[in-house]
Amino acid sequence: MDLLFDFLTQVQASTSYLARWDVVLALLVGSVGGVLIGAIPGVGPAVAIAILLPATFSMDPIVGLTVLLGIYGSSMYGGSIPAILINTPGTAVNALTTYDGYPMTTRGEARRALSLAYSSSFFGGLFSVMCLIFFAPVLARVAPMFGSREIFLAALLGIILVVTAHRKHTLIAAAMACFGIWLNTIGLHPASYSKRYTFDQSWLSGGVNLIVVVLGLFALSQAFTLLHGDDEKVRLTRLKGSFFQGFRELARHPRIAGVSASFGVIMGMIPGVGEFTAQFMSYTYAQKSSKRPEDFGHGSSEGLIAAETANNAVPAAAMVPLLALGIPGEALTAMMLSVFYVHNVIPGPQLFQNDMDFVVALYLALLVLNVLVVIFLLVATNQLIKVVKIPNRFLGVCILILSFVGVYSLRNSLTDCILAAGFGVFGFIMKRMQLPVVPIVLGMVLGGIMEVKLRSAMARVKSPLDFIDRPIAAILFGMIVLVLALHFRRVWLDYKERKTDEWQTSHASTSFAAILSRRRNFILTERGKTLRAKRKTFSRRLTGRD
Amino acid sequence: MSDEISEHPDRPQRGQVLFAALFLICATLLIAALGDQTKWLKGKDFFSQPRFWPAIGVGGMVVFSTLHFWHLPRKPRRLPRWMREADWLQWAESLFWGVLALGLSLWLGPVAAAPMVLLVATIRVTWLYQHWTDRREAKVWASVFEWAGWFLAYVLLVPIIGYLPVTVAFTAILTWRVGYRDRIMMWSAILFAIVVVIIFKSFLQVKIPGAALYEYLPGALRSFFILNF
Numbered sequence: 001m002d003l004l005f006d007f008l009t010q011v012q013a014s015t016s017y018l019a020r021w022d023v024v025l026a027l028l029v030g031s032v033g034g035v036l037i038g039a040i041p042g043v044g045p046a047v048a049i050a051i052l053l054p055a056t057f058s059m060d061p062i063v064g065l066t067v068l069l070g071i072y073g074s075s076m077y078g079g080s081i082p083a084i085l086i087n088t089p090g091t092a093v094n095a096l097t098t099y100d101g102y103p104m105t106t107r108g109e110a111r112r113a114l115s116l117a118y119s120s121s122f123f124g125g126l127f128s129v130m131c132l133i134f135f136a137p138v139l140a141r142v143a144p145m146f147g148s149r150e151i152f153l154a155a156l157l158g159i160i161l162v163v164t165a166h167r168k169h170t171l172i173a174a175a176m177a178c179f180g181i182w183l184n185t186i187g188l189h190p191a192s193y194s195k196r197y198t199f200d201q202s203w204l205s206g207g208v209n210l211i212v213v214v215l216g217l218f219a220l221s222q223a224f225t226l227l228h229g230d231d232e233k234v235r236l237t238r239l240k241g242s243f244f245q246g247f248r249e250l251a252r253h254p255r256i257a258g259v260s261a262s263f264g265v266i267m268g269m270i271p272g273v274g275e276f277t278a279q280f281m282s283y284t285y286a287q288k289s290s291k292r293p294e295d296f297g298h299g300s301s302e303g304l305i306a307a308e309t310a311n312n313a314v315p316a317a318a319m320v321p322l323l324a325l326g327i328p329g330e331a332l333t334a335m336m337l338s339v340f341y342v343h344n345v346i347p348g349p350q351l352f353q354n355d356m357d358f359v360v361a362l363y364l365a366l367l368v369l370n371v372l373v374v375i376f377l378l379v380a381t382n383q384l385i386k387v388v389k390i391p392n393r394f395l396g397v398c399i400l401i402l403s404f405v406g407v408y409s410l411r412n413s414l415t416d417c418i419l420a421a422g423f424g425v426f427g428f429i430m431k432r433m434q435l436p437v438v439p440i441v442l443g444m445v446l447g448g449i450m451e452v453k454l455r456s457a458m459a460r461v462k463s464p465l466d467f468i469d470r471p472i473a474a475i476l477f478g479m480i481v482l483v484l485a486l487h488f489r490r491v492w493l494d495y496k497e498r499k500t501d502e503w504q505t506s507h508a509s510t511s512f513a514a515i516l517s518r519r520r521n522f523i524l525t526e527r528g529k530t531l532r533a534k535r536k537t538f539s540r541r542l543t544g545r546d
Numbered sequence: 547m548s549d550e551i552s553e554h555p556d557r558p559q560r561g562q563v564l565f566a567a568l569f570l571i572c573a574t575l576l577i578a579a580l581g582d583q584t585k586w587l588k589g590k591d592f593f594s595q596p597r598f599w600p601a602i603g604v605g606g607m608v609v610f611s612t613l614h615f616w617h618l619p620r621k622p623r624r625l626p627r628w629m630r631e632a633d634w635l636q637w638a639e640s641l642f643w644g645v646l647a648l649g650l651s652l653w654l655g656p657v658a659a660a661p662m663v664l665l666v667a668t669i670r671v672t673w674l675y676q677h678w679t680d681r682r683e684a685k686v687w688a689s690v691f692e693w694a695g696w697f698l699a700y701v702l703l704v705p706i707i708g709y710l711p712v713t714v715a716f717t718a719i720l721t722w723r724v725g726y727r728d729r730i731m732m733w734s735a736i737l738f739a740i741v742v743v744i745i746f747k748s749f750l751q752v753k754i755p756g757a758a759l760y761e762y763l764p765g766a767l768r769s770f771f772i773l774n775f
Contacts, residue, residue, distance in 0.1 A: 171610050175569065178602070179603070185599045192585070223693070228690060391731075394721060402742065404701060451599045
């Protein structure tokens, strides 16, 4: 009861943060902008947030974060539009939407699919925000239990999860995370003021800025990819009628919507896991529990609900590790962390203890944002779908021009621009190879956090076991061991499966016969005879009868 | 987000060996410079040493990229016949590796020699396993420097000529360059450039310095252009 009363008082206090014209404007810009960005395949929220990041530094933290959160939270709504209409996901997380959304379009149910996607996303967004608002007081009590060693272990867990989440590509993901950790160490060591990897270059003394790396890896590399590629021919379906029917249909599947949103909330809170795992788990659950599992992948409304509800429940949940512990779980929240740092607001347990109103205000902003986005989509979908037709290479030109604002306005530095261009080329190569770039960004951010926290934690540690003598530290350490053990078990099982497949598909007798046959054919040639004779120094010389 | 490549379990093979090799070579060079570029301070705690985290970073880069390189599916290049059949070449190569490892260890010490040997081994293995598709892929990577060049030229010209004129000119020229030459696209590009400048420079007042060329404008127009465009 006390918790509820505290919470209601906080909601009342935090409304003062939101009742400002600049916050309202930020909400509108963020929601509409996010939908537009999401609806254009090839742009995505990472590009938009990277470009807008320096522009938000001059704003109040709540205004700047509202714009960025708006883009993050609403881009998935927009991303479902091209996923359903042209089978091309607007953002990466809408890939699963194409499985059931596009088949619905091909059988003339585009409006139904879009309506279902909007209503499911709305439910997912609303559910997660409500969960987190109600859990905020609990989090506020748990967060202060995190000291330096707990935060270090949580960051370590985050980096391990990010790496192991890249199944079958863990080695290169780990290498990239280490690359990020190394990048973060360039410049002056904060404790001893000694130079690290500056190669006596003055421009490296200040280190490599996270935003420069992010802009290069996400925005410039995307511009290069689009400029290098070809345009796609787009044929759009005409949409007639209202989009309200989806809410009625969603109400007939409360179990799937509820479970999917819960998966989204739980997976969103775990650093490094994110939307894909949440979607995968909810989609699998929906398929297994459905009366018509054979429809999944062929235009199943349940599949669409599972995918869209889960992905939209993640953004609000992803803010939990960022706000409560100062640990971003993925690239977008890592970018948002820099907004906090610029304004000297340090996210972490202290923020929850001292400025809970600010945290609740952010959640309320997300709540309002979801309502605004749905209203916008219900009214403007027919006009909005035209943005899908913007040609790819022209988009590349636009991103290139916009990236300049992001990089140059940071410090007016030509060096930053050269570095960003370098990372852009690197990101382009990584994209072509389909290798992960996110571990670089998280390595940079989490590496910095780990360095600071380990230094302060080790000051009070006498023996290795002291490091995990507190309950939360012990739990986190147990989780790290468990995650690693599960990962190595999976690697071992994969290896065994691969070997079994190899043994089953290879025909030993046939291949042995083939080897013998090839060998005999070679020996029978003149050259074979000569060589054999040369090599077998101690054997009997060949005679004409051989 | 973190699972971005799981959608493509069968990633393209072209260029993988080359990329892994280049990354490993860079990582090896960085680890070779660890002693020179970082300090080990006496009397300081092990975990507070300035060298500790860079060592974790570059050490991890070397270890994981070596394992990644090792695990890549690869096909050895078809060597000329005389190379395949010459036994002495294999003996010579083994001798070379022995001499190199021993010589460098004696000269530089085993710790400093290890990255050098790894570097030469990486180059040798890359030469052995690279495919013609890798070389074609490298050309594609090189082609993207054109767009990076455009970007840097844009960055260089803004402080001289001015944000508005350079943005308009660059958007229009780049649009032309990528192949959109009809009137609608050109006007769209110009309109886009003007909107970007107005939003970011005039409205959001982002930090972009006034151009040197604006200094030649008359009185009030000069300060108006410096402030807004």
